[in-house]
Amino acid sequence: MSDQASKATAPTVDGRVYHLRLMEGEVSPYVILPGDQATTEHISAIWENTKEIAYNREYRTVNGTYEGQDMTMTSTGIGCQPAEICLNELKKVGAHTCIKVGCAEAIREDIELGEIIIPAACMRKGGAVTHYVKPEFPAFSNPRITKALIEACNRLGYKYRMGVICSISSYYIGQGRPLGGDEESFFPPEAETVVSRLRNAKVLALDTETAGELIMGYLHKLRMGAVLSVNANRVTGAWGDNGGEEKACRVASEAIRILMESDTEKTIRE
Secondary structure (H helix, E strand, O other), rough: OOOOOOOOOOOEEEOOOOOOOOOOOOOOOOOEEEEEEEHHHHHHHHHHEEEEEEOOEEEEEEEEEOOOEEEEOOOOOOOOHHHHHHHHHHHHHOOOOEEEEEEEEEEEOOOOOOOEEEEEEEEEEOOHHHOOOOOOOOOEEEEHHHHHHHHHHHHHHHOOOEEEEEEEEOOOOHHHHOOOOOOOOOOOOOOOOHHHHHHOOOOEEOOOHHHHHHHHHOOOOOOEEEEEEEEOOOOOOOOOOOOOOHHHHHEEEEHHHHHHOOOHHHHHOO
């Protein structure tokens, strides 16, 4: 990046990508993507030799080692738009494999707080990715990453669910929440049936950006997958982390280690 001139279509700052403030050679090609900057603290508790190398806006980047393997984590912020920027700039500085770590809200009664969900694919409703491809374009996880995430859960002894989730760019009305938290506030009729319609389609959970990240990763030729912890159940009304975020961070780290141990130049390019 150091010899690339800054321009309006690809801005840089002193040779670093504009938003992440990184340059090639500073990060591992294997990157974990938490949404919340604070989640980097959970990952730092699992890793060794952690060092923050950049922090600008919602984008915090930390390097470290897990079980002897060098890895990077960069927070993406909330929603598809900041994730779009993050994935674009990570690709420019040398990333080739990314795993999103995030939270999801279950829409089935039998899914408990703190459980792990590995999305095989996602429905998508809105977000920055609508400017990239048409609605019928699929959002799916890279098969090698999905396999590594499943193996990581088995090694760690964590229960997991694999299936379809729905990413909705709106947190309130779009996900069937009355604007003021009660049905006396603004609540259009179509919002009342959001959860029931998705339940009928056997969707496991809701989030805000996984579908968009999977599609953008695919278009950027990044291997992309996701592991989510359940922090709410929209059917039972339960709310809370219950240790799920830390488990998801461990699963992502273990999956990266599994990939690093088995990868070849060919598998990375596939």
